[in-house]
Amino acid sequence: MLFYLALVAVSLIFFWVGRRFSYWKQLGVPYVEASFPFGNLKGMNKRHLGYIAQDLYVKLKSTGKKFGGTFFFVSPTALILDLDFAKDVFVKDFQYFHDRGVYCNEKADPITAHLVTMSGTRWKNLRTKLTPTFTSGKMKMMFPTIVGVAEEFRKGLLVEAEAGGEVEMKEFLARFTTDVIGTCAFGLECNSLKDPDAEFRRMGKKALTLSTMDFLRRILTVTFKDVAMKFNVRLSNPDVANFFMNAVRETVEYREKNKIQRNDFMDLLIRMKNAEPIEGGVRPAPTRSPQQCEFSTRGFDRSKRTHC
Template sequence: MIYLALIAVATLLVLFVRQRYNYWKVRGVPYLDPVFPAGNVWGLGTRLHPSEVLQKCYDKLKGKGPFGGVFFFLGPTVLATDLDFIKTILVKDFQYFHDRSFYYNEKDDPLTGHLFTIEGQRWKNLRAKLTPTFTSGKMKLMFPIVSDVAAELKKCLVTEKDDGGEVELKDVLARYTTDVIGKCAFGLDCNSLENPNAEFREMGRKIFTTTPLSIIKLFFVQQIKPLAQKLGVTVLNQEVTKYFLKAVKDTVEYRESNNVERNDFMNLLIKLKNAEPVEEGSSRPMEKLSLNEISAQAFVF
């Protein structure tokens, strides 16, 4: 009986994979033959950078049409190969292409519920709220913050050169970026240029730390996204999630209780949280952002 069940499961799996890998064929779209289980992205994250994988696929599909079909593991994916078609996607028909198919779970994994992952009407509503925060004028207001951190970067480079002669630029620039993000998005003085082991920097590292188990987990949730969402599957390190949620909560509470305002992204998010207009003179009614929502936007900043 057990053997029959295993045979049945294996048969269903084979049929499912075949059905997925026939997606582009039955639609008459030029495509690259996939190989289970990675589809057309073998070597991704191990031997090859994502850009190298995409370049190989692009070279094989170029000239066969304005776009072609590839498979990201089991997921059929469009690869645009024509400039005019790309313009159509990004401008004229953008309303049909804004969903990116990334996994998110706002309830159980709140930091995944940001503008780059959510879909449909939720995405449209959030984009409408956040658009005023990304105008050129708002970005210019943050320039003094970036400039201040750049001054700290200069000091750091001089100090490290005097101490050892050689400077590991990748690490120093990562710490610089961390301090800029910390100040602009979270309103925090991270001081990772001064202290390479600062807590904010350590949490930032953990975001990008992957294990074989986490890669397998991410693969499966991408293939069964609706089911994974219902089961409450999370993909972010929960220590990281708790840290950033608390950081935003503490910052918001401090600023609101002490009437503190700064020219940073966090200040704009707090205004959205309180349904205040972000643009001067605007009388358009605003819907409030929740604390989890502003945490997610700051997290992806």
């Protein structure tokens, strides 16, 4: 009996996967053939997603269409191929495309509730609040802070050069990026340039390191998002999430208690929080920690790759 039930279950899964992978074909959209379970992301554990996307773009660009079909695991995903069409998506028709469809469980995993993952009204309201913090003028305010870290980077290089040994530039630049993000986003002196084992550096590494179970959870949240929501699947590492949440809370409390102001990202978000209207005698709780965590992990990954 169990054998037949398992056979039926496997057959239904194959049928469902086949239907998903025929999505673009049924619509008459050019697409790249996919395979289960990775779709068009095969090899993503060895290659950066950007290189995989570039390969897919090259394959589909020759069709002459404005967009093509790909599969993010088993989820159909459109890949834009035309610059004018991209402008329509990001500007003219943006109201139809702002939701990214990314898993976000604010209740079970609050650190994931940031601008990249939110959708609908919550995303719109948060974007409206955060957009003014990223003007060119306010970004320039952070420049002296970055210059200060760059000076420490220069001194560190001189010390290594005088020692006459080899310098692992990838690691050294990663520590520089860690100090810049820690200073600008969290208002913390991370000192990872002087101490490679600094706590902020260790947590940054931990946030970007995925175990096999982490990878499987990500597949689940992409493929069966509703199921993941029902079972409160958590993507973030609890230690990392608690570290960032505590770092933000303690920094905010210290600055407000001692009336400290700095021209950094944290200062801009504190001002934004204090400018919000008070409802029922209570000021709304800010969504700072997720923004800082996203700023840290994504900013670290992209900045490090740019430097290298």
